[in-house]
Amino acid sequence: MRRNHRGTEALPLLRASGETFEALGAAPWARRAFARFRAAGGAVPHRSRAVAALLSPQELEVSRLASKGLSNREIGDRMHLSPRTVGSHLYRAFPKLGISVRAELRDLDFD
Template identity: 55%
Template sequence: VERAADGASPRLRALISRARGLLADPEDAEPHFRAALADPVGEHWPFEHAQALLDLAEWLRRRRRIAEARGPLTEALETFRRLGAHPWAERARAEARAAGLDAGGTVPDALAELSPQQRQIVRLAAGGLTNREIGERLFLSPRTVGSHLYRSFPKLGVTARSQLRDVLAATP
């Protein structure tokens, strides 16, 4: 895989850097974890980004750099909760408690980052309506509906319309 890394996408480079960090000797791991998080394009894949944040935070805490670990740990925990990745959120919560953070069990509303119109469109799309049907109900063009959905997907941590129903089901 390392041979393919030269011409790889930012996503693959981040995954390779994270893997290098996990496989490296403990004293040599930090630059690899930081490289996995360096490219802002990586935030387009929130689950993988949160995994790298958690790995870095665990590494920092184990080196008694607890204050540094709290930021990435909090961000990772929030992302796992938002995505409904319960096993990963539990792992991050345990690590947060070990770092002295209050890692309460409250689940934030996954739709909180969306505008009111985006929330309405996401709910209708999750109900199975097409962009044209949503547009007719809200007096918008189908292209405008598609644009709102396109901007909402990364915020919700989904990549397909079919995942919207699951995100809404997990939202309090």
């Protein structure tokens, strides 16, 4: 439907499939469905699971600091990591969180 320019019709189906895959524990398929959902114009659905359960402790802290607007260099200075390592943690955290840009970190609840 989305490829045939019927994105609004595809939105509820893509959201439902993403939620179903997530409930089944099929994370790669859920990420794919949610990515297609966003590509069709849907807003990122709010995840019921805690962010802390999705990320490693390092990824969680890096993501928390990045959500506050700190740069990779500033995060690295606080955590005694290189900016490149900070970027690597964010690179691994984004798919787990179902986001694609740094600005979307602000919408997540890290508490």
